[in-house]
Amino acid sequence: MLLAIDVGNTNTKFAVHDGKEWRAQWRASTDSRRTADEYAPWLSQSMALAGLSFSDMHACIVSTVVPQALFNLRNLSRRYIEAEPLVIGEPGVALGIEVRIDKPSEAGADRLVNAVGAYVEYGGPCIVIDSGTATTFDIVAKDGAFEGGIILPGINLSLQALHEAAARLPRVEIRDPGRVIGKDTVSAMQSGIYWGSIDMIEGLCRRIRAEYGEPMKTIATGGVASIFEGSFPYIDHFDQDVTSRGLLEIYKRNGGTF
Known part of the structure; x- marks a missing residue:
């Protein structure tokens, strides 16, 4: 079986594939100081369940946007799986796609994996919106190439900034407040974050499609995306398995077998 690990700035996702289907998935908070021997008991118990x-x-196979976490995850694979992990971005690990940006080495591992995962399932051209610590819009061409995109602060990061920079603004739950005009501080903040995020995403999708000049599918993924499901006419698919699917496909493209 394959253990696929996706390290984001906030959470790390572990997923197991048996060659036919995903058997299980778990999330843990990302902590680059966590050692292989600290990961192992938690992961072992999760697997047992x-x-x-x-x-x-x-x-x-490992994709990480937190370089400091890689050393411990590499040791986890070596010690407990007795296998050298494939690491996205390292020499010799083929993605099977062209990276059509000015500085290909700057493309984040998560964005490239998402491009692969979205293209395998939905084809191109498409926009992949990943809502996490940052919100990214990535453009996948008709032939599967990665063509760049947009990076902006994520919803939780925006809420945290409001709370920390303004002494009287509390932490609030991200949800549809039921109306646009807030009648108290909490509902006003919820409206700003919820409807502001929807309008921002719809506006950027319109601009991307106008600039790209041809019809594009839009796929949303990431920890916050599900909150907005049903609110976006511009989103064609909500899919939480885009990154895992991309890791699986890259594993196969590099000769991986089950």
């Missing part, structure tokens, strides 16, 4: 164990794993 799904009827799995480290002995079932024979391969590992």
Whole structure:
């Protein structure tokens, strides 16, 4: 079985694929100081609840936007799976796509993996919106190439900035407040974040499509995306497995077997 690990700035996702289907998925808060021996007991117990164990794993692939976390995850794979992990972005790991930006080395591993995962399922051209610590809009061409995109602060980061910079603004839940005009501080903040995010995403999608000049599908993924499901006429698919699917496809493109 394959253990696919996606390290984001806020959360790290672990997923197991048996060659036919995803058997289980878990999330943990990202902590670059967490050692392989600290990951192992938690992951072992999580696997046991799904009827799995480290002995079932024979391969590992890692995508990370937190370079400091890689050392410990590499050790996790070596010690507990007894396999050298494939690491997105390292020499010899083929993505199978062209990166058509001015400085290809600057493209984040998560954005490239998302491009692969979205293209495999939906084809191109498409826009992949990933809502996490940052919100990214990535453009995937008709032939699957990565053509750049947009990066802006994520919704939780914006809320945190409001709370920390303004002494009287509390932390609030992200949800539809039921109306646009807030009648108290909490509902006003919720309206600003919820409807402001919707209008921002719809506006950027319109601009991207106008500039690109041809019809494009739009796929939303990431930890916050599900909050907005049903609110976007511009979103064609809400898909939480885009990144895992991309890791699986890259593993196969590099000769991985089950």
